Amino acid sequence: MKTIAEYSADVESALRSLTFPGGKLESLYKPIEYALSAGGKRIRPVLVLMGADAFGDKAQEALRPAVGIETFHNFTLLHDDVMDKSDVRRGRPTVHKKYDANTAILSGDTMLTLATQYVTEVENSKLREVLDTFNRMAISVYEGQQLDMDFEHADKIALSDYLEMIEGKTGSLLGAAVKIGALIGGASEEDARLMYEYGVMTGLAFQIQDDWLDTFGDSTTFGKPIGGDILNCKKTYLYVAALEEGGQTAEALRAAFNMPPSDMKVKAVTRIYEKIGVGDKCKKVVGHYSSKALKALNATSLPEEKKEAFRKLAEKLIGRKK
Amino acid sequence: MKTIAEYSADVESALRSLTFPGGKLESLYKPIEYALSAGGKRIRPVLVLMGADAFGDKAQEALRPAVGIETFHNFTLLHDDVMDKSDVRRGRPTVHKKYDANTAILSGDTMLTLATQYVTEVENSKLREVLDTFNRMAISVYEGQQLDMDFEHADKIALSDYLEMIEGKTGSLLGAAVKIGALIGGASEEDARLMYEYGVMTGLAFQIQDDWLDTFGDSTTFGKPIGGDILNCKKTYLYVAALEEGGQTAEALRAAFNMPPSDMKVKAVTRIYEKIGVGDKCKKVVGHYSSKALKALNATSLPEEKKEAFRKLAEKLIGRKK
Numbered sequence: 001m002k003t004i005a006e007y008s009a010d011v012e013s014a015l016r017s018l019t020f021p022g023g024k025l026e027s028l029y030k031p032i033e034y035a036l037s038a039g040g041k042r043i044r045p046v047l048v049l050m051g052a053d054a055f056g057d058k059a060q061e062a063l064r065p066a067v068g069i070e071t072f073h074n075f076t077l078l079h080d081d082v083m084d085k086s087d088v089r090r091g092r093p094t095v096h097k098k099y100d101a102n103t104a105i106l107s108g109d110t111m112l113t114l115a116t117q118y119v120t121e122v123e124n125s126k127l128r129e130v131l132d133t134f135n136r137m138a139i140s141v142y143e144g145q146q147l148d149m150d151f152e153h154a155d156k157i158a159l160s161d162y163l164e165m166i167e168g169k170t171g172s173l174l175g176a177a178v179k180i181g182a183l184i185g186g187a188s189e190e191d192a193r194l195m196y197e198y199g200v201m202t203g204l205a206f207q208i209q210d211d212w213l214d215t216f217g218d219s220t221t222f223g224k225p226i227g228g229d230i231l232n233c234k235k236t237y238l239y240v241a242a243l244e245e246g247g248q249t250a251e252a253l254r255a256a257f258n259m260p261p262s263d264m265k266v267k268a269v270t271r272i273y274e275k276i277g278v279g280d281k282c283k284k285v286v287g288h289y290s291s292k293a294l295k296a297l298n299a300t301s302l303p304e305e306k307k308e309a310f311r312k313l314a315e316k317l318i319g320r321k322k
Numbered sequence: 323m324k325t326i327a328e329y330s331a332d333v334e335s336a337l338r339s340l341t342f343p344g345g346k347l348e349s350l351y352k353p354i355e356y357a358l359s360a361g362g363k364r365i366r367p368v369l370v371l372m373g374a375d376a377f378g379d380k381a382q383e384a385l386r387p388a389v390g391i392e393t394f395h396n397f398t399l400l401h402d403d404v405m406d407k408s409d410v411r412r413g414r415p416t417v418h419k420k421y422d423a424n425t426a427i428l429s430g431d432t433m434l435t436l437a438t439q440y441v442t443e444v445e446n447s448k449l450r451e452v453l454d455t456f457n458r459m460a461i462s463v464y465e466g467q468q469l470d471m472d473f474e475h476a477d478k479i480a481l482s483d484y485l486e487m488i489e490g491k492t493g494s495l496l497g498a499a500v501k502i503g504a505l506i507g508g509a510s511e512e513d514a515r516l517m518y519e520y521g522v523m524t525g526l527a528f529q530i531q532d533d534w535l536d537t538f539g540d541s542t543t544f545g546k547p548i549g550g551d552i553l554n555c556k557k558t559y560l561y562v563a564a565l566e567e568g569g570q571t572a573e574a575l576r577a578a579f580n581m582p583p584s585d586m587k588v589k590a591v592t593r594i595y596e597k598i599g600v601g602d603k604c605k606k607v608v609g610h611y612s613s614k615a616l617k618a619l620n621a622t623s624l625p626e627e628k629k630e631a632f633r634k635l636a637e638k639l640i641g642r643k644k
Contacts, residue, residue: 021465024483028468079431083424102405102471105427106464109401112434113460120453128446131438131453138435142428143343146350149424161346 001053001309004046004316010059011045014067031095031107032114035074038090043317044177045070050313051181051195054306061122062184065130068118069177072134075111076141078104083149112138122184130180133196137176144168151235162240166207167200174206175199178310194300198310201293205286205318211236212282215270227266233257237285242278249276290318323375323631326368326638332381333367336389353417353429354436357396360412365639366499367392372635373503373517376628383444384506387452390440391499394456397433398463400426405471434460444506452502455518459498466490473557484562488529489522496528497521500632516618520632523615527608527640533558534604537592549588555579559607564600571598612640 002010015036020029045066052062080086081094082104088094096104119134120127147165151157179196187195213222214229215238229236239257243250253272259265273279297310324332337358342351367388374384402408403416404426410416418426441456442449469487473479501518509517535544536551537560551558561579565572575594581587595601619632 024469024472025465027472028465079427083427105401105405106467106471109431109434110461110464112431113457113464116438116453117457124450127449127453131442131449135435135439139432142432142435143347143350145428147346149428150346150349 001050001306002059004050004313007046007049007059008042010049010063011042011066011070012039014063015070018067027099027103028107028110031078031099031103032111034098035078035095035107035111036071038074038092040090042070043313044073044173047174047177047199047313048181048184050309051178051183051187052185053181054302054309055182055185055187055191058185062181064121065119065180065184066177068115068121068134069173069180071111071118072115072138073173075108075115076145078108078111080145082108083145119180126183129183129192133176133179133183137172140168140172142168144170144172152233154235156243157235157240159237159240159244162235162237163204166204166237170207171200171203174203188301191300191302194296197296198293198300198314201289201296202314202317205289205293205314208237208282208289209286209318211238212279212286215273216279227263227270230257230266230269231261237282238273238278241281242273242276245276245278286318290314323372323628324381326372326635329368329371329381330364332371332385333364333388333392334361336385337392340389349421349425350429350432353400353421353425354433356420357400357417357429357433358393360396360414362412364392365635366395366495369496369499369521369635370503370506372631373500373505373509374507375503376624376631377504377507377509377513380507384503386443387441387502387506388499390437390443390456391495391502393433393440394437394460395495397430397437398467400430400433402467404430405467441502448505451505451514455498455501455505459494462490462494464490466492466494474555476557478565479557479562481559481562481566484557484559485526488526488559492529493522493525496525510623513622513624516622519618520615520622520636523611523618524636524639527611527615527636530559530604530611531608531640533560534601534608537595538601549585549592552579552588552591553583559604560595560600563603564595564598567598608640612636 018033018036020033022029048062048066048069049059052058077089078095081089082096082101086094087097092098094104095107099107116131116134120131122130144165144167147161148169151162151165175196176199178199179192182192182195211229214224214236215227217226219226228234229239239253242253249272253269256265256268256272259268293314294311297307297314300307302310340355340358342355344351370384370388370391371381374380399411400417403411404418404423408416409419414420416426417429421429438453438456442453444452466487466489469483470491473484473487497518498521500521501514504514504517533551536546536558537549539548541548550556551561561575564575571594575591578587578590578594581590615636616633619629622629624632
């Protein structure tokens with residue numbers, strides 16, 4: 001198997017070699033090229049390639065499906081950015097900001113269909129299962145996004161609902177990516193199921209770790225300013241878990257969350273989190289899901305050195321230092 | 323074969339029997355139920371059922387794919403209504419008006435994936451071709467919608483571009499619907515191709531006839547107030563063809579189009595159309611595409627009484643009286 005960096009470079013070059021209709025149709029396809037050229041870790045398509053290589057040396061065959069998974073991911077970002085009215089992504093204007101909301105909607109729709117086309121460029125014998133895995137995942141992602149939007153106006157959120165939301169929005173896509181790769185590689189049904197579990201659990205641990213880093217991380221290694229979630233009133237794992245304490249803690253947290261965006265607000269909310277030790281609880285939950293991911297991975301029939309490659313990927317994703 | 327009304331009733335009852343997740347996820351799925359319950363002629367899914375019955379008595383097997391085609395059609399309406407800021411559809415508030423724009427975007431995305439799931443509920447041996455036909459059609463529809471949006475700001479539109487636009491937005495969906503039905507029914511490659519042609523040409527004739535009716539029709543049988551396209555500055559076949567005359571006609575038309583929406587504006591534009599006889603030209607073009615549709619139909623291997631069923635459908639769609 002190659003290194004993560006090598007797989008990532010393969011994805012990058014496959015994305016760069018995509019060609020789209022020009023001329024009259026530029027206004028539809030330019031925004032798609034723009035969205036796909038934003039860079040990033042390309043973790044999801046890397047998982048497709050790794051799954052295909054691990055189970056059958058089929059990374060080459062999995063390249064278009066990998067590009068499809070990345071196209072799907074970017075379609076969700078385009079539409080999420082319209083819905084969240086986000087103006088910046090990866091240091092560049094979002095599509096609806098650079099073009100307009102209508103372009104972001106229609107180019108996003110096009111990306112979803114293109115993603116379905118690319119992902120299903122597999123042998124006919126594998127088509128049904130790859131297509132079903134992809135469609136089920138897409139539905140999970142929309143359901144997760146809907147829950148996330150509803151949480152904005154919710155007074156109280158159960159931790160179980162929060163976990164369901166991030167499993168939909170983040171976990172299912174990582175799970176489907178590695179499962180589709182495994183299927184292309186010829187994995188058994190049981191191995192494909194276990195790799196899906198590995199991906200979902202890694203996704204959950206990753207997202208909760210991300211919530212933690214946004215408050216307790218180090219901005220130079222995290223890559224984003226610390227406290228953004230608090231400033232934007234984002235209901236993260238920390239917030240939901242702290243609110244579950246009820247009583248005075250919940251009251252104080254609601255009051256602090258209602259402050260206008262400022263350093264003072266970030267400090268006030270962080271102080272509450274620290275007081276009740278919700279940061280530690282958060283880290284424990286990250287550990288819990290990481291273990292579940294590794295347990296699923298270990299139960300596969302993969303040889304040890306291939307398991308090691310997936311352990312490294314999980315470590316890279318979750319083990320990011322503060 | 324059944325009558326069009328019977329097929330339509332089958333579609334209606336299949337749509338009514340769809341069940342969606344409730345509870346926490348109601349805010350995602352209620353708008354979908356709402357959109358699918360708007361009624362209408364259900365022509366596109368009827369074409370799926372007719373194709374399947376004509377070539378292999380397989381209407382029952384084609385019911386879910388038919389529902390998928392109708393779900394796709396309604397997804398495009400949801401997103402188009404957001405983009406066009408339309409508040410009313412079929413006498414009811416549009417989804418983004420009844421709920422909000424974010425709901426319309428996300429529920430629309432969900433409908434596209436559900437449509438893909440339903441349409442591909444076919445035998446494995448037919449999956450590849452049905453999926454490819456569906457995805458190619460979807461891309462055509464987006465491209466058509468993009469051209470339509472770009473036309474709003476275009477000073478001059480070539481008739482060929484206008485035809486490309488409606489082939490994408492309307493023709494390809496009718497073509498794909500009947501082709502998918504034919505494939506499910508076991509049609510030969512050549513018959514499937516011819517039925518696609520029949521559907522596309524019927525769609526073109528239907529759309530151009532619709533443009534004509536909007537100005538020259540009778541509001542009681544047309545079902546919509548006459549002159550709506552003129553009031554909304556819609557660049558229809560009539561407008562594009564009249565503009566192609568150039569010179570004083572084009573100048574007068576642009577001036578009339580720039581008038582504020584009023585009965586006077588409708589009359590002024592209609593007078594220009596009448597003066598240059600663009601209504602007759604329009605009817606001639608409808609006839610041209612109708613003939614092409616029937617020519618393709620006649621070239622299939624279908625027995626005469628089945629051809630007759632498709633002729634009736636085209637007649638019902640295109641032959642609407644003013």
